[in-house]
Amino acid sequence: xxxxxxxxxxxIIARSRTIEAKFWLHPMDELSDLNDLRLFVExxxxxxxxxxxxxxxxxxxxxxxxxxxxxxxxxxRLLNRTSRSLSLTETGRQFHQHCLxxxxxxxxxxxxxxxxxxxxxxxxxxxxxxxxxSSGIAKIISRYVLDNxxxxxxxxxxxxxxxxxxxxxxxxxxxxxxxxxxxDLAVRQLGLSIQILVASPELAERFAAPMSIESLEGWPxxxxxxKSEKYVxxxxxxxGQITSWAHRPHLATDDLASLRTAxxxxxxxxxxxxxxxDDDIRAGKLQHLLPGLAEAPGLVHAVFPTRRGMVPAVxxxxxxxxxxxxx
Numbered sequence: 001x002x003x004x005x006x007x008x009x010x011x012i013i014a015r016s017r018t019i020e021a022k023f024w025l026h027p028m029d030e031l032s033d034l035n036d037l038r039l040f041v042e043x044x045x046x047x048x049x050x051x052x053x054x055x056x057x058x059x060x061x062x063x064x065x066x067x068x069x070x071x072x073x074x075x076x077r078l079l080n081r082t083s084r085s086l087s088l089t090e091t092g093r094q095f096h097q098h099c100l101x102x103x104x105x106x107x108x109x110x111x112x113x114x115x116x117x118x119x120x121x122x123x124x125x126x127x128x129x130x131x132x133x134s135s136g137i138a139k140i141i142s143r144y145v146l147d148n149x150x151x152x153x154x155x156x157x158x159x160x161x162x163x164x165x166x167x168x169x170x171x172x173x174x175x176x177x178x179x180x181x182x183x184d185l186a187v188r189q190l191g192l193s194i195q196i197l198v199a200s201p202e203l204a205e206r207f208a209a210p211m212s213i214e215s216l217e218g219w220p221x222x223x224x225x226x227k228s229e230k231y232v233x234x235x236x237x238x239x240g241q242i243t244s245w246a247h248r249p250h251l252a253t254d255d256l257a258s259l260r261t262a263x264x265x266x267x268x269x270x271x272x273x274x275x276x277x278d279d280d281i282r283a284g285k286l287q288h289l290l291p292g293l294a295e296a297p298g299l300v301h302a303v304f305p306t307r308r309g310m311v312p313a314v315x316x317x318x319x320x321x322x323x324x325x326x327x
Contacts, residue, residue, distance in 0.1 A: 040099055076092075078092035120312045123154060124313050126171050127157075128155055135193070176298060177299070189322075190302060193275065199289055200264060203220075213233065213293060221248070221270065222267060222268040231246065235295060237292050251267060
């Protein structure tokens, strides 16, 4: 009796190895059409080619050919067919169990995509200049994350010019004066950024109230850096007339937050985005000088690869930015 059981065990092991060898000889990644797995599962679940074909909206003969082609590709018989019945071979039974898992995973994957298309969730990768973040965009993004807890926003805070496609970003926020340069990227306007002249009350007390840009001669100035190291403010009035004034700043930096800090400390007069200093002006920490003049407005905009297939998390974040700039 013990010998008989041992012999049967050997046969079972040998049979399982034969089945395993067949699968290794025909790995799944070599199948020409994974849709055939779903068709095979449907035939097994429905119990007949006719019922499965009706459920799938296919012709019975076409469905039968697809399953037969699958068997030929695998090099094994999966189904025992007679004119009245349909049953799985032992290999077909094991193969069916794995196919069920594949079909279930495919269904889950589709459901994940469907969910991301219906409500904001997932990860959004963006870049934004440091100055724009401190000018209010950080607050808009923070409110968006609070309202959409299933969304993760990854922000690359940088002043360098990023490559949206190469770096895998959903969009990049930029500010440029019009007209914008030609680009293959899609563009969405978020709002306008206007820079105004501001100085601390302590600094303003040391000089006579300026009546024109030229009357700032003798005032210490602060400026954003540029490659030419030639510093010229070009300001425009309500009539569209442009006034230029060259100056030599005491401090130049590419960080707007640092300029604001220096202005608050009375280091000099400078141009800063209106949205960045509004609170300081209301609190009396900064004064708006020459309110009839401002730098030509810059267009704050987002650039992204394409509008097609944009998931809700990205689209709604762009909507939140547009709404935030409008307030």
